Amino acid sequence: MIETLLTISLVLFATTIAIAVVRIILGPSMPDRVIALDIIGVNLIATIGIVSILLKTKAFLEAILILGILSFIGTIAFSKSIERGIIVERRKDR
Incomplete structure (x- = not known):
């Protein structure tokens, strides 16, 4: 059950990262692009954490x-x- 929920959350984080990449490419202003880069960073951290839980290892911390x-x-x-x-x-x- 938990593995299914973690897998679904990985798919959702991947979708969010894809949407943020589109925002970086099409963003109307530079602050929008910076926020999208920050979103990608936070989602990558969460994704690595979930992968670490799924693989039952502390190597990715x-x-x-x-x-x-x-x-x-x-x-x-x-x-x-x-x-x-x-x-x-x-x-x-100086």
């Missing part, structure tokens, strides 16, 4: 942590780039 960190940093960098046009600020007094 490190991948979940790394993907979460990279997704967060990527979202911050894109939003800062949209807001200011520059990601890393340099001091001019």
Whole structure:
């Protein structure tokens, strides 16, 4: 029963990722694309977690942590780039 529900949730997460990819391609503005990238990151984390449960292993937990960190940093960098046009600020007094 639980395996069936987890399999259905994998299909739904895959559908959500596909819809987010369409939003990245057709998105009317850059903030829409950034949010779609964040959605893909969150759904990939959930998908890896479900696969880890289905396979009854803890091997993928490190991948979940790394993907979460990279997704967060990527979202911050894109939003800062949209807001200011520059990601890393340099001091001019040096």
